[in-house]
Amino acid sequence: MFHKEGSKIIFISLVVFIVLLLGSSYVFTNPWILKPIQYVLLALFLLILQFFRNPVRTIEVNDYHIVAPVDGKVVVIEEVFEPEYFKDKRLQVSIFMSPINVHVTRYATSGKVKYSKYHPGKYLVAWHPKASTENERTTVVIENRIFGEIMYRQIAGALAKRIVNYAEEGMHVRQGHDAGFIKFGSRVDLYFPLGTDIKVSIGQKAVGNKTIIATK
Known part of the structure; x- marks a missing residue:
């Protein structure tokens, strides 16, 4: 498919x-x-x-779990200052996708889309520290009834030339459903409240809709 x-x-x-x-x-x-x-x-x-393959992966919706939105390798788990929306410190988890990974972006949690914005930008390699703030990207915030507001960013890489984002402010989205696509190389960052119980480790392979990133 x-x-x-x-x-x-x-x-x-x-x-x-x-x-x-x-x-x-x-x-x-x-x-x-x-x-x-x-x-x-x-x-x-x-x-x-x-x-462009899109494997079918059924999921049992669970508001107490944040699942991986994409396939790839966990490359960052750290406390950072998030300047765009929260304007405070958050726990960032980043997943890097190589060209051979599935590049479908899926909603990591269910809830209401509170914020959705596209940013034009550069095409630094996706693992570059400045990619989160300088590359072409979209920022989406979903309000979940258990976790509160969770942010994710689709970030273009050196090869990615188009980001597709389906999230629009005011939408109610369902965990596991398609949230967009990043064409040819990329990365997705997730931002959690400090103290969130992160279930993955650096270097771990994440599978979209299957790997649990965080729990409550």
């Missing part, structure tokens, strides 16, 4: 793949040259397909 955000890119890639495949067959008659070219073209097309 593929995400709807990849439909146009997948179609264009398929057309380009077919044209290049037929063109290479016409230009190169030597199989020792033709076959490697065809394998490379096929590998590139498959890479695009896997990037």
Whole structure:
């Protein structure tokens, strides 16, 4: 199953793949040259397909759990000052997604969207310390009945050129449902109240809709 955000890119890639495949067959008659070219073209097309995959992951909604919004590696767990919305200290957990990870963003918790804003910006590598405040990003705050206000940021990386965010202020969202998509490399930051019980560790692999990030 593929995400709807990849439909146009997948179609264009398929057309380009077919044209290049037929063109290479016409230009190169030597199989020792033709076959490697065809394998490379096929590998590139498959890479695009896997990037936009959208595995179905059912979830039992639990307001006492904050689940991973994306697949990736936990790269940051630290106390920081959050200047945009809370303007106080928060506990930040960051998940870095490589190009081979699923890039669907899902709602980590249920609740009402209190804040949703897009910020244009740079395209520093996603693990750069300044990526959270200088890269292209969206900031979303969801008010959950147990945790209170939880923030997450979709952050573009060096390859990401478009962030898709479905959250709009006033919406009531459900844990596990699609919240958006980040195309080609990225990171998601989560911000919790100080003292939140974090259940992941640095270097741990997180799986969207499955890994529990925090509990009450």
